[in-house]
Amino acid sequence: MIENFPFYLSLIVVIVLLIMLADKLKVAYPVLLVVTGLGISLLPGLPKIHIEPELIFIIFLPPLLYDAAFAMSWKELWRWRRIVTSFAFIVVFFTALSVAFVADWFIPGFSLALGFLLGGIVSPPDAISASAILKFVKVPRRMSSILEGESLLNDASSLIIFRFALIAATTGRFVWQEAALSFGWMVIGGAAIGVLVGWLFMKAHKYLPTDANMDIALTLVTPYVMYIAAEEVHSSGVLAVVSGGLLLSSQRHHFLSSSSRLRGVNVWQSLVFLLNGWVFLLIGLDLPEINEGLKKEGTALSVAIGYGLLITFVLIIVRTLASYGAVVVTQIAGRFIEVADRNPGWKAPLLLSWSGMRGVVSLAAALSIPIEMSNGVPFPHRNLILFITFVVILVTLLLQGLTLPWLIRKVTLPDYNDYLPEEETERLLKKGMHEHTLHYFKTNYSRHLISNGILRQKVAFWEQKSNPELEEAISEETKKIYLDILEQQRSWLRNKNKIDDKIDEEIIRKFLYGIDLEEEKLKYN
Known part of the structure; x- marks a missing residue:
């Protein structure tokens, strides 16, 4: 580790230079980071980087989710709650189900349980990629709000599906009643723990004699406490961070001083900048390890790439159908209940469907699949699942990530008049x-x-x-x-x-x- 420290420092410089280049080219920086990581991984003589999934889940995920929740407007989230929750839960479930059936049908040796496992891994779109793209083009506020809100919740729903599918794949049994109870506890328990921990930290900020530096230190600790506390009682750590972050965001002016708020913004922007850069660069750097595992499994590279492209195609089609299906449901529901917009048109669903780039959560989930099952038998098709996940991430980032700005410019969205100029x-x-x-x-x-x-x-x-x-x-x-x-x-x-x-x-x-x-x-x- 120590001997590779200069290499890790040089990667930070690479991240900074690449993001500067991405801003200059007006390209989403995750695209350049993944491609550059892939290129660096192919260079001979460089240290081999092994990504521990626990590091991504514990070190990277909580602060990134917390920052996103803190930046999210609760008013916007509530305003678009129906479309956000449908995409974050219902669409994620049907995406995973579709991947399960396609994998079971077309990939030899895959069961429905393994297909559902793969579906849970690749179903959540990555918010960081979409946000990085949207900053270069002007889109209506409603679209960015829906994407931001969806991203806060879909990681939790996909990881819940992943957990249940992993249990079914390793034990060979799945009890719907137990799964329903577990699902309810993960959702309700995770949200409740996040709110409780957030409330405790809010009181600590308010009543302890803290200064700006102490407040910032506490905010850095907060998402980790939320995540770990929820995971310890087998509820959703992701939902805990999201719910706690939303609570503290809405109350920030009641327990943080102006100094703490102003300095905290700078600290968190720098931290999230580095974390985002690291995770996307690491995705590309991890390819050699994934490729080696694929060779051990005996699957030809061309065949594995084909499977990855097939699953990517399924993901794009399902999200497109879901986007336009949401329009139909909205028009029908508008006859009976009050909705924000009864006629969203066809352009916004097109752009929403094309904003489904995959990223770090998918890779972390795939890496967390155990090498062996409880009886000592190697986990079936683990390396193939890892490779398919990598192909999905790479193709969606390159295909959708590079063409989305062009599509937004070509498809002129109407002025929805949601807000005053x-x-x-x-x-x-x-x-x-x-x-x-x-x-x-x-x-x-x-x-x-x-x-x-x-x-x-x-x-x-x-x-x-x-x-x-x-x-x-x-x-x-x-x-x-x-x-x-x-x-x-x-x-x-x-x-x-x-x-x-x-x-x-x-x-x-x-x-x-x-x-x-x-x-x-x-x-x-």
Whole structure:
């Protein structure tokens, strides 16, 4: 390990350079990282990298999921809850079922249990790849929200399917009643444990005498505690991290100081940047080990590639059918219940179906298949399942990842009018926040306007939307008043976000970030 340390450091430099190149070429960086990892793995004389699945599940998965949950808007998740949950659970199940039947029919030696195992591995699309692509092209907010929401939940549902299929494949028995109870516990127990652990950490942040550095350290520990606690009681660690992350995200302004929020954003962005780069580079670097296992199994490379392409084709077809099936279901359901959009059209489902790139969770699940079963017999077709998974990841990243931006540009999506235009939203928020601030200030602190020049200048700023230079030193009393005003602005923005569905939460968060910056300025005056 020590002798290979310079090699690992050089890989970090490679990751940074590749992501810079991806931004320059406007290509999703996971594509370049996987291809480069594949190329590096073929170079002679380089250290052989062995990926332990436990490292991906324990080290990489919790913080990546937590960051995604923290960035997700609960309002958006609830607004598109029907399409999100259907893709995250129902579509994942039918995808795994379709793969199971195709594998059982076309791949010699595969049983339905093994096919279901493979289906559970390759069924969840990778959110990181889609997000990396969508930042280069403009898409309606609803599409990005659906993809983000789906990605938060589909990892959990696919890993639950994987666990049950692994039990069936290793024991040869499957009891539906027991499976249903186990499934319920994994979902409900995982979500409950995540919320409980999140609540405990929230109280720790709030009542312990922490500073910004301590708060950030606690946020780094939080997703690991959620994940491990849930896994220890055999519930879903993924759902625990997601549910706990959503809770803490929605309450962040109640238990974290402005310093902790501002510094935490920078720390988490850097951490997630490196983790994402590492996992996709490692996917490519792991090919030699996968190929060696395939040779031991005695399966020809060309045949294995064919199986991988077949499963990839099944995944694309099933997701396409599901996307358009969701349109039909939405139109029917709209006659009986209120839905967000009764007629989503044909363009959005096309792009949604083509956003199904696979990634790190699929590889980690495949690697976690035991080498031997409990009776000492080698696990059947383990190496072939690993290779098929690698082909699925590589082909979906290259085929869909490289063509999705082109498809988005060619298929002009309609303006759904889900939200007000950004400029109009910002103008509305500024006007409303200033009016609320002035009313609150004049109601509670009107007597201070007579004696305090700084506060008069602040009122002038809110009234005229200008920011004059302040020369007078700010007293502690003035700071206290101003902090109270800033907190009132935060409260108004959060309430506006709750009551107005036309307001995009991303813009609300931008305003809240600006208030945090304003609060930080006070500390240096």
